[in-house]
Amino acid sequence: MATGRTHRPATRSRGIPEATVARLPLYLRALTALSERSVPTVSSEELAAAAGVNSAKLRKDFSYLGSYGTRGVGYDVEYLVYQISRELGLTQDWPVVIVGIGNLGAALANYGGFASRGFRVAALIDADPAMAGKPVAGIAVQHTDELEHIIEDNGVSIGVIATPAGAAQQVCDRLVAAGVTSILNFAPTVLTVPDGVDVRKVDLSIELQILAFHEQRKAGDEGAVAPAAAARAAADTPAAPADDRKGPDGDVPAVMPA
Amino acid sequence: MATGRTHRPATRSRGIPEATVARLPLYLRALTALSERSVPTVSSEELAAAAGVNSAKLRKDFSYLGSYGTRGVGYDVEYLVYQISRELGLTQDWPVVIVGIGNLGAALANYGGFASRGFRVAALIDADPAMAGKPVAGIAVQHTDELEHIIEDNGVSIGVIATPAGAAQQVCDRLVAAGVTSILNFAPTVLTVPDGVDVRKVDLSIELQILAFHEQRKAGDEGAVAPAAAARAAADTPAAPADDRKGPDGDVPAVMPA
DNA sequence: TCATCTTTGTGCACGCGTTCACAAAGACAT
DNA sequence: ATGTCTTTGTGAACGCGTGCACAAAGATGA
Numbered sequence: 382m383a384t385g386r387t388h389r390p391a392t393r394s395r396g397i398p399e400a401t402v403a404r405l406p407l408y409l410r411a412l413t414a415l416s417e418r419s420v421p422t423v424s425s426e427e428l429a430a431a432a433g434v435n436s437a438k439l440r441k442d443f444s445y446l447g448s449y450g451t452r453g454v455g456y457d458v459e460y461l462v463y464q465i466s467r468e469l470g471l472t473q474d475w476p477v478v479i480v481g482i483g484n485l486g487a488a489l490a491n492y493g494g495f496a497s498r499g500f501r502v503a504a505l506i507d508a509d510p511a512m513a514g515k516p517v518a519g520i521a522v523q524h525t526d527e528l529e530h531i532i533e534d535n536g537v538s539i540g541v542i543a544t545p546a547g548a549a550q551q552v553c554d555r556l557v558a559a560g561v562t563s564i565l566n567f568a569p570t571v572l573t574v575p576d577g578v579d580v581r582k583v584d585l586s587i588e589l590q591i592l593a594f595h596e597q598r599k600a601g602d603e604g605a606v607a608p609a610a611a612a613r614a615a616a617d618t619p620a621a622p623a624d625d626r627k628g629p630d631g632d633v634p635a636v637m638p639a
Numbered sequence: 640m641a642t643g644r645t646h647r648p649a650t651r652s653r654g655i656p657e658a659t660v661a662r663l664p665l666y667l668r669a670l671t672a673l674s675e676r677s678v679p680t681v682s683s684e685e686l687a688a689a690a691g692v693n694s695a696k697l698r699k700d701f702s703y704l705g706s707y708g709t710r711g712v713g714y715d716v717e718y719l720v721y722q723i724s725r726e727l728g729l730t731q732d733w734p735v736v737i738v739g740i741g742n743l744g745a746a747l748a749n750y751g752g753f754a755s756r757g758f759r760v761a762a763l764i765d766a767d768p769a770m771a772g773k774p775v776a777g778i779a780v781q782h783t784d785e786l787e788h789i790i791e792d793n794g795v796s797i798g799v800i801a802t803p804a805g806a807a808q809q810v811c812d813r814l815v816a817a818g819v820t821s822i823l824n825f826a827p828t829v830l831t832v833p834d835g836v837d838v839r840k841v842d843l844s845i846e847l848q849i850l851a852f853h854e855q856r857k858a859g860d861e862g863a864v865a866p867a868a869a870a871r872a873a874a875d876t877p878a879a880p881a882d883d884r885k886g887p888d889g890d891v892p893a894v895m896p897a
Numbered sequence: 898t899c900a901t902c903t904t905t906g907t908g909c910a911c912g913c914g915t916t917c918a919c920a921a922a923g924a925c926a927t
Numbered sequence: 928a929t930g931t932c933t934t935t936g937t938g939a940a941c942g943c944g945t946g947c948a949c950a951a952a953g954a955t956g957a
Contacts, residue, residue, distance in 0.1 A: 444935090497668065565843075586750075921935085
């Protein structure tokens, strides 16, 4: 099917909106699930529901790819999986290094999402000499001294930073100097990078704070009657030393009291 | 200094743009750092640089809070820390449950970001009976059977899902039924929730795929399709990680509202 | 008191993203 | 072949977020 494609939109690739790019992985996931169930085609309506978005938005997104749906029928699942994978650059193998093998780093190393689609953990790097050689997720941890070496030998262009905040910028600088041009930052810090380097950040505490904002607003709107949460939360609050203390959110937390 | 604050705008709380809310935690972090260094006041320019945003944007953001800067001087650090904390609802203590204590769940439980500002891990929950009673981050893991019990007893309104994708929706349904109205989802699935429940998702594989897209585009721009080879060519600026000073702009926050 | 200087707060314009609504395109049945 | 029915692709309008640029506000000094 879809053999006689005269030519692809090609030049269109340039202008894919950022918001659309951010949704492509979502579509890809839904499509992959359909593919595994051997569903041949899917309508924008169905796929949109599966991806949790608006169908008009989905169609517009696909239109940027030079979408190839069939009116009256829908989209060919396999074909779309291929197109999106290609567009996202997942048809090639991306070696990735993870720096900072603490709890989070180890969790990331073990995360299946890495290996599943186009990504390969090329190395795990940690500053602690005691970690060197220790296997995590089947890969021996290497010392930070090897960083530049590893990046170059493996042609790594994507790095994941899971170090404490205090070390993040320094690690970032070294990664960039060694040739990394895309960074996924889990450390709660603002990273400064030269032009041409992409940084995306994942920050748990920020996400929680945003939720807290909305949660508070809900409680206020409802006159504090909705969930039996607000009332309880206020009354309760055991011990906890003068929480006036805002720890340096950067350093590895010494497990909380309680 | 800046003591005679007469009254606050109060009613303004309603109309804070979502984009602004998402940046408040960023400002708060920068301000907290300043506070620890006992810096009394800060200008929008300085604070913006520390938070990695545009100064005009920052001023506009603060204006939604009914900002209280002093022209010709800047903002009072302590006062602003308090205002933002209050706006985000961090002056109260939010009990949080983490469901799914695998690698990621354990990492989250150990993460200092939780305890540092207004959040308290009320319980760790896992479906594996073998995990029950086992201490993680100083807290004994409880079995899923206790979920509803825990939520109610502790007045929990925020839940974190770190289970495998397959279990996420079911866990989500139970959390919501028990009274949770805000969910932070780490499972790679689209969660369906009733109106009034907020869901924010953190998805590693999506973040990586977005990076891969840009990485591929960089490589393509350079002419060849050599993944890391071309990348290195672009980043051949040797050393000098000193100060390339460039706003980390051009990239959007990691997660957007579902 | 007045002039000058710094920095905030915001009106305005612009661009991006979302959504609606519908014409065009194709499948399918007769 | 022709008509009907389904679903795509997109033009257009709208709303939100961003950044510029400047007037207003207050500090500071003479």
